[in-house]
Amino acid sequence: xxxxxxxxxxxxxxxxxxxxxxxxxxxxxxxxxxxxxxxxxxxxxxxxxxxxxxxxxxxxxxxxxxxxxxxxxxxxxxxxxxxxxxxxxxxxxxxxxxxxxxxxxxxxxxxxxxxxxxxxxx
Amino acid sequence: xxxxxxxxxxxxxxxxxxxxxxxxxxxxxxxxxxxxxxxxxxxxxxxxxxxxxxxxxxxxxxxxxxxxxxxxxxxxxxxxxxxxxxxxxxxxxxxxxxxxxxxxxxxxxxxxxxxxxxxxxx
DNA sequence: ATGATGTGTGCATGTAAATGCACATGTCAA
DNA sequence: TTGACATGTGCATTTACATGCACACATCAT
Numbered sequence: 001x002x003x004x005x006x007x008x009x010x011x012x013x014x015x016x017x018x019x020x021x022x023x024x025x026x027x028x029x030x031x032x033x034x035x036x037x038x039x040x041x042x043x044x045x046x047x048x049x050x051x052x053x054x055x056x057x058x059x060x061x062x063x064x065x066x067x068x069x070x071x072x073x074x075x076x077x078x079x080x081x082x083x084x085x086x087x088x089x090x091x092x093x094x095x096x097x098x099x100x101x102x103x104x105x106x107x108x109x110x111x112x113x114x115x116x117x118x119x120x121x122x
Numbered sequence: 123x124x125x126x127x128x129x130x131x132x133x134x135x136x137x138x139x140x141x142x143x144x145x146x147x148x149x150x151x152x153x154x155x156x157x158x159x160x161x162x163x164x165x166x167x168x169x170x171x172x173x174x175x176x177x178x179x180x181x182x183x184x185x186x187x188x189x190x191x192x193x194x195x196x197x198x199x200x201x202x203x204x205x206x207x208x209x210x211x212x213x214x215x216x217x218x219x220x221x222x223x224x225x226x227x228x229x230x231x232x233x234x235x236x237x238x239x240x241x242x243x244x
Numbered sequence: 245a246t247g248a249t250g251t252g253t254g255c256a257t258g259t260a261a262a263t264g265c266a267c268a269t270g271t272c273a274a
Numbered sequence: 275t276t277g278a279c280a281t282g283t284g285c286a287t288t289t290a291c292a293t294g295c296a297c298a299c300a301t302c303a304t
Contacts, residue, residue: 004158004159005159007158008155008158008159009155011154011155011158012151012152012154012155015145015146015151015154016146016148016151020142020145020146021146023137023142024137024138024142024143024146025261025262026138027262027263029134029137029138030134032133032134032137033130033131033133033134036126036129036130036133037126037127037130042280042281043280043281043282044279044280044281052262052263052264053263053264053265054280054281054282055263055264055265055281055282055283056262056263056264058281058282058283059262059263059282059283060262062282074281076271076272076280077270077271077272077279077280077281078271078279078280078281079280079281079282085225088221088225089218089221089222089225092214092217092218092221092222093218093222095214096211096214096215096218099210099211099214100211100214100215103207103210103211147291147292149292149293164250164251165250165251165252166249166250166251174292174293174294175293175294175295176250176251176252177251177252177253177293177294177295178292178293178294180251180252180253181252181253181292181293182292184252196251198250198301198302199249199250199251199300199301199302200249200250200251200301201250201251201252
C-alpha cells in the first residue's frame with residue numbers, strides 16, 4: 001500500500017520532468033524541427049526561419065538546453081546550438097524504462113473494471 | 123534532404139501528440155496518481171481527494187481519456203474511470219520507437235559541432 | 245409523480261507562460 | 275577609439291488554459 005503510493009509518486013515525479021514540459025510547446029518543436037532539418041545554427045539563423053522574435057527563440061533555446069535536448073556553444077559573437085540526439089532518445093528511454101517498471105510494480109497489468117467496489121467519499 | 127525534412131516533420135508531429143500534452147499538467151498528474159493509488163473510481167471520489175472542483179476533474183478525465191491514458195465506463199449514474207496501464211506504456215513505447223528510428227535516419231548520430239558552416243539569414 | 249444524487253457543459257475569471265519591444269552587454273572590424 | 279553585429283534580459287502585453295460557479299440532464303429511490 002505504502003509501496004504502491006511511493007511508486008505512484010515516483011511516476012508522477014518522472015512525468016513532471018522538464019524534458020516533457022520542454023517538448024510540449026509548438027514553438028519549441030518548430031525550433032527543434034529547424035535544427036533537425038538544417039543542422040547546427042545560431043540564434044539569428046533559427047529566428048530567420050520562424051515567425052517569432054529573436055529574443056523568444058533565445059528563451060526557447062535556453063529551455064531546450066535546460067531539458068538536455070540541445071547543446072549550445074559560444075562561437076565568437078554567435079551562439080551555435082545543436083540537437084543532442086543521444087540525450088533526446090536516451091532521456092525518453094530512461095523515462096520509459098522507469099515508468100514501465102513502476103507501472104508493472106504499481107498497478108496490476110489487469111486494469112479491468114470490476115463493476116463493483118466503487119469508492120465513495122466519506 | 124526532402125526525406126530529412128519529412129522525418130523531422132514526423133518527429134514533431136509525434137511529439138505534438140495529445141499524449142504528452144495530457145501528461146504535462148500537474149493537476150492531471152494528480153488525477154493519475156489518485157487512480158494509481160486507489161484504483162478505479164468515479165468522478166466524485168477522485169474530486170474528494172483533490173483540491174479542484176468536480177467539474178475540473180471531469181474535464182481532466184476527458185483530456186486523459188482522449189489521450190488514451192484512462193478509460194471511462196458509465197456505471198449507473200456514476201462515471202467510473204480506470205488507468206489503462208498498457209496504453210500508457212504502449213503509447214510511450216511507440217513514441218520512443220519512432221523517435222529513435224527517425225532520429226537515427228534523420229540526424230547523423232554524430233552531432234558534434236563543426237565550428238564552421240554557420241547559416242545566416244539571406 | 246417527487247426529491248436526491250452524480251455528472252457534464254456554458255460562461256466568466258484567474259493564472260502562468262509565450263511574445264515582442266527596448267535596452268544593455270559582449271564581439272569583431274575599421 | 276568608433277561603429278556594426280549578435281545575443282541576452284527587463285518589462286509590459288497577449289494568449290492559452292486551468293479553475294470555479296451555476297445550471298441542465300440523467301439516474302436511482304420513495
